[in-house]
Structures are given as C-alpha cells and as structure tokens.
Amino acid sequence: MAQxxxxxxxxALKRLEKLVEELDKPExxxxxxxxxxxxxxKLTRALLKKLExxxxxxxxxxxxxxxxxxxxxxxxxxxxxxxxxxxxx
Numbered sequence: 461m462a463q464x465x466x467x468x469x470x471x472a473l474k475r476l477e478k479l480v481e482e483l484d485k486p487e488x489x490x491x492x493x494x495x496x497x498x499x500x501x502k503l504t505r506a507l508l509k510k511l512e513x514x515x516x517x518x519x520x521x522x523x524x525x526x527x528x529x530x531x532x533x534x535x536x537x538x539x540x541x542x543x544x545x546x547x548x549x
Contacts, residue, residue: 467503472510476504479499480500
C-alpha cells in the first residue's frame, strides 16, 4: 500500500471508508482491528493535512487588495496570514 500522504484525497477517503467497513466485521481479532485502526488514523491525519492545504490555496485565491479574485503562487509551508496580500504589518 502506498504511503497515506502519497494517495490522492479521494483514494485515501475511499480507503478510510473501506477500513471502517472492515472494522465492523465481528470476525476480526484484536490485532487485526488495531492494525486497521492505526492505518485509519494515519489516513485521517493525511486527509486533514490535505484539506488544510486546500483551504490555504483557496485563501490565497480570494484574498486580494482590490477585492478582485486573482491566482497567486502558493507556498504550502507558509502560515495562514504570513504570505497573505492583505496581511497587516
């Protein structure tokens, strides 16, 4: 299986949904449940990170000085307001 951070958002979400279905099966032993839970936790963290990155990209798109939407380069490691054109100094 690919690293959870390497998966596309949609693929990671489908895998997480499959893990939830598998965890509902009564025939799974404790060790198998723990492994699936651990994988699900990693996927959840990766999905949350991808959503946060997408939110930052949207913020960059809609925050402009003149109010007109414009696309600007996105630095994925920047803080929320640090690189914003409207950031107050």
